[in-house]
Amino acid sequence: AQSVAQPEDQVNVAEGNPLTVKCTYSVSGNPYLFWYVQYPNRGLQFLLKYITGDNLVKGSYGFEAEFNKSQTSFHLKKPSALVSDSALYFCAVRAPYQTGANNLFFGTGTRLTVIP
Amino acid sequence: DGGITQSPKYLFRKEGQNVTLSCEQNLNHDAMYWYRQDPGQGLRLIYYSQIVNDFQKGDIAEGYSVSREKKESFPLTVTSAQKNPTAFYLCASSSMGQGVYNEQFFGPGTRLTVL
Numbered sequence: 001a002q003s004v005a006q007p008e009d010q011v012n013v014a015e016g017n018p019l020t021v022k023c024t025y026s027v028s029g030n031p032y033l034f035w036y037v038q039y040p041n042r043g044l045q046f047l048l049k050y051i052t053g054d055n056l057v058k059g060s061y062g063f064e065a066e067f068n069k070s071q072t073s074f075h076l077k078k079p080s081a082l083v084s085d086s087a088l089y090f091c092a093v094r095a096p097y098q099t100g101a102n103n104l105f106f107g108t109g110t111r112l113t114v115i116p
Numbered sequence: 117d118g119g120i121t122q123s124p125k126y127l128f129r130k131e132g133q134n135v136t137l138s139c140e141q142n143l144n145h146d147a148m149y150w151y152r153q154d155p156g157q158g159l160r161l162i163y164y165s166q167i168v169n170d171f172q173k174g175d176i177a178e179g180y181s182v183s184r185e186k187k188e189s190f191p192l193t194v195t196s197a198q199k200n201p202t203a204f205y206l207c208a209s210s211s212m213g214q215g216v217y218n219e220q221f222f223g224p225g226t227r228l229t230v231l
Contacts, residue, residue, distance in 0.1 A: 009156075034219060043120075043206055043222030044159075090158065103149070103174075104220060106158040 002027040004093050004107035012113045013081045021076040021110045023091030032094035033074040034104060035065055037087045044090060050074060061085070081114045088112075119143040120223035122207050127228045129194070129201065137192045137226045139207035146212045148190035149220065152176060153204040162205075165190055166212065194228065202230045 003026045013019045025031055032051050036044040048059025055067045065076045074091060088111050092104040119142040129135045141148065147166050151159040161174030165184040179198025184190055190209075194201045204227050208220040 036222075041204075041225070041227070043122075043224045044208075044220075046219040046221070049219055103161060103164060104159075106151075106160075108156060108158040 002093050002105050004091050004105055006089075006091055006107035006110045008110050009108075010111050010113070012115060014115050015083055016080050019078050019081040019085070019112065019114070021089050021091075021112060023074045023076065023107060024072050025074060025091075025093045026072065027093050031067075031072075031074075033065075033067065034092040034094075035059065035063070035074075035076050036090045036092065038090065038109075039087050047076070047089075081112075083114045083116050086112055086114045120207060120209060120221055122205075122223035122226050124226060125224070127226055129228060129230050131230060132196045134193055134195050135228065137194070137205055137207075137228070139190045139192065139223060140188055141190075141207075141209045141221075141223075142188065143209055143211075143221060144187075145209035145221070146187070147210045148184070149208040149210075150174075150180070150182065150190070150192045151206045151208065153206055153225075159206065162192065201228055203228060 005024045034049045035047040038044045047063050048057050050057045050067045058064045063078050067074050088109045090109050091107040121140050123138045149164045150162040153159050160176050162180050163182045165171035171182050171184050181193045204225050206225045207223040210218045210220045
């Protein structure tokens, strides 16, 4: 069965410093991985995805993520954090048994706080 | 929140009542989804639909029902059989296509509280 782990419930980083939000996955076959961000009382917004190809994926708002097959990880990164990046971040993996709708299995989320 | 609308934003339910949450999309997406979000548990899939008049149960379908009479609409009914319905409910949609793994677009959510 597939699973996604976000080992840190909370990440604090100073404004201007690099940030990393960790994600590891377990899935049989090729993983299809996604990152989403959620602001308070709002829906999720798509940031980026890895399907195949280059291990470094660039997404919205200056975020990027690196797919590491040997470590089964897909960590989200940004070189310089902004206060406005403070939000809840979700990593997700596509359910491998799906052939139609793109069902996703979500991690429990990591709350990022950027300190001014 | 893209072209997906959810209503109402807040909903209060008395025990024993059925309530229906609305979800409409104008993105021409074939697939639609309903998730439940609880603190510390991430999102859990309730139901999904790939085509009009067809839908499948997700991981936590008990106590919920859906319909898909139109491509644009995917309402969720929370029935009295759902014992712990207080949660934040999110609707999403995505396009479909063989070999294309498209991201889901989410609505703004409905917060349901049982009184």
